Amino acid sequence: MPKRKKTASATPLLDSLSAEQTQAVLARLICDDPALAARAEGVARDFLRIVDSEKIAGSLAGDLAEIEIEDVWKTSGRTRDGGYLYPSERAWEMMDEVVAPYKEEMTAYLRRGMTDESRLSCAGILLGIRRFERNSDSELFDEVPDYCDDAFSSIREEWEADVGDPGQVRLLARFLEEKGLL
Numbered sequence: 001m002p003k004r005k006k007t008a009s010a011t012p013l014l015d016s017l018s019a020e021q022t023q024a025v026l027a028r029l030i031c032d033d034p035a036l037a038a039r040a041e042g043v044a045r046d047f048l049r050i051v052d053s054e055k056i057a058g059s060l061a062g063d064l065a066e067i068e069i070e071d072v073w074k075t076s077g078r079t080r081d082g083g084y085l086y087p088s089e090r091a092w093e094m095m096d097e098v099v100a101p102y103k104e105e106m107t108a109y110l111r112r113g114m115t116d117e118s119r120l121s122c123a124g125i126l127l128g129i130r131r132f133e134r135n136s137d138s139e140l141f142d143e144v145p146d147y148c149d150d151a152f153s154s155i156r157e158e159w160e161a162d163v164g165d166p167g168q169v170r171l172l173a174r175f176l177e178e179k180g181l182l
Helices: 019-032 034-048 053-065 069-074 087-111 115-135 147-163 166-178
Strands: none
Touching (some): 019 034, 053 087, 087 115, 087 147, 115 147, 115 166, 147 166
């Protein structure tokens, strides 16, 4: 098979920029050109519209499964201030730390006015929590047997209150019912 000739980039200087530098260039262009700003907003909206609940669920379940019980035990116990952090408290904290970025993205969609995408993100989080609970043999369950139920309920209730749209709430409930999560 003949080797393909590598073509020169049309923008070698731009290709050499770091992500931070590229962001600065883009920000400057957008500030200087309202038409470009509107176009960039549209591209960003199109990009953000791609929310895959199944992918979110798989990612979250995998991230939760990566928490090792040994790490819980190593980071619990006596604290510097003379207190004591129980392994169950530490396990809960560690699981919350894993879930937090997913919740932040879900909330960011609401701030952007993208309620459908926020619902899909919420659905992925809830599905991921249940998938972890049902498919994992993690020793974390020995320390925090109620975490998944509590997190599932609180995330759902928080999203429903934040979205404030009965139609969106019904769509989420339908999804959860279809997945056997209710």
